[in-house]
Each structure stands twice: as C-alpha cells, then as structure tokens.
Amino acid sequence: MSQLQKDLKKKRPFEVPEQEAMLNLVRTNDLFQNRFGRLFRQYDLTGSQYNVLRILRGEGQPLPSLEIASRMVQVVPAITGLIDRLEKQELVARARCEEDRRVVYVKITEKGIRLLATLDAPVVALHKDLLGHLSRTELSELNRLLEKARLSTAAEE
Known part of the structure; x- marks a missing residue:
C-alpha cells in the first residue's frame, strides 16, 4: 500500500498508476500552496x-x-483585478501607453521592491524546508519528470 493510499484511507488500489501520480501531484501541490499561502498572508499578499x-x-x-x-506560474482569469489590489496596496503603479491607449503598463513601486526584499529569505527558507531533504540529483530528476509530464499539455497552450 502506497503512502498516498494510506493518507487518503483508500481501501482499494488506484485504478492506474497515472491516477496515483496525478493525485500525488495534486495533494503535494495543495500542501505546499497552503504553506506558501500562510507565509504570504503574513504580508497581506496572495501567491x-x-x-x-x-x-x-x-x-x-x-x-x-x-x-x-x-508569465504567471499559475494562470489567473482576472489579471486586472489582481493588479487593482496591488495598486491599492501601493505595490505597483499603472500608466497607459501613449501610442496605444488600450495598453496599460504596470511597474513595481519602491514599496513593492522593499516588500519583496523582505520576503526573499523566508521564501528561500520555505523552499528548502519543503524540498531540502531531496538531493541535487533527485531535484534535477523531479524537475525533468515534471517538465516531461507537462508536455502532454503543450498543444493546449
């Protein structure tokens, strides 16, 4: 019985290995996102x-x-609302393009740069806390496998 099977208290084996791998990815992502969410909430931010x-x-x-x-790591449906909230916190500023008024440029403010500088060390520490028990070889292999797994979605992008 796999660890995931035990964690989920699943009585029967997974139907196919792909199902177990997918559920492992989802569960791991959820646990990691929760940890990052707690860190970012301390600074009134979302991931x-x-x-x-x-x-x-x-x-x-x-x-x-x-x-x-x-360029976002996770696709967000409403980038405008996300930027609105950052602008309200004075972490970014907007400016309309003079040549094409439909284009809005966003720049990080000094306050935003200072906030990121404050977060740099805690974010690295959390990365190491979550994955530091893996060797460099294991991390390289994990990255290779995740990139390979994403190939199945390349046609959709």
Missing part, C-alpha cells in the same frame, strides 16, 4: 500577487498587463 511582483522586479521595467499574465 498570485507575489508572482506579479516577482515578474516585475525581474524584468526591471514596466510591462503590459497581458505580458504579466502570460
């Missing part, structure tokens, strides 16, 4: 808001909101 700030800091210049949406 998606943190992701927007990281994208903007990494780019080093304002980006159109649709470009930010395309």
